[in-house]
Amino acid sequence: MPAPQISSLRPVRFAVPEDEAGLAELDRATWSGLHSVQPRPQPPYAPFFDDRNRPADFLVAEAVTEDGERTAGYLRLGRPTPLACNAHVRQIQGLAVAGWARRHGIARALLRAACTEARRQGAGRLTLRVLGHNAPARALYASEGFTVEGILPGEFHLHGRYVDDVLMGRSLTV
Template sequence: MPASHIRPVIRRAVRDDDAALAALDRRTWSPLHAVQPGPPPAGDPFFDAVHLPSHFLVAEYEGRVAGYLRLIAPTSLPAHAHVRQIQGLAVDTWARGRGIARALLEAACAESLRQGAARITLRVLGHNAPARRLYESAGFVVEGILPGEYLIEGEYVDDVLMGRRLTV
């Protein structure tokens, strides 16, 4: 089957994904999307007390871990229970252009609905035009901008808030 017809497999992360996801995180780190300086050091675990396997969807492509997406409730407030938030999306460099990010977004929306959410939100850096185009093509709209919210490599960068309704 041609590569263009192969669909990624999206699944929940498991503890055994730690090393593969940590390595992917190091390979894909960029100031285009990261507000933390530098990639995480080799040997640092991917999962910790705040970043649990249950928060992540993993994309596999041709049997290899190709990407991940972190999906969580943005707060523990009952009034906020109808919202899920994407707090990280990464696709390995070798897997780009194969529909991995789109498949992860579709799976995140489906999982959010399964969890009873009516909305899904995310934040993206203003200078990350490729990610913004991807999110817009997946139905997300800009709902707010925090101008110059981050100072990254000597430049002020906007924090763009995007969201999408999941129900009619």
């Protein structure tokens, strides 16, 4: 089946409970050892939304195709810790874009929406963690103003090799 043609993108929005099935399907379809430290999801699948992953934590990108609107990507935005002294920081805790929707600026739109939302929430910093071997994601984050702030060498053993955990961040006050 050929990839759907994107005619336009909808503004990034917050997820709603009705997005659960589509986001869960997208999450499973985009799983890759390039970016995930978790094993490939297997049935029976856990709910996508739960007490720790609420719809309000997710930004959703939708694309208009010849088949109508389709979920093209999501970003999870959260607090890295529950500590009051860390309340000025938000963290990107997941980003996925459907294979058919890549190279249309969807990840970039989600990142920019995350910066806007984090500022709206009063955050002055936005951070993320990315696997060292994920060069495309690292390049995207760098192009959006994120810099490497630390590296945990060999933090994960994935598929027979040790992989670095790269900590990146950016100021939201500039």
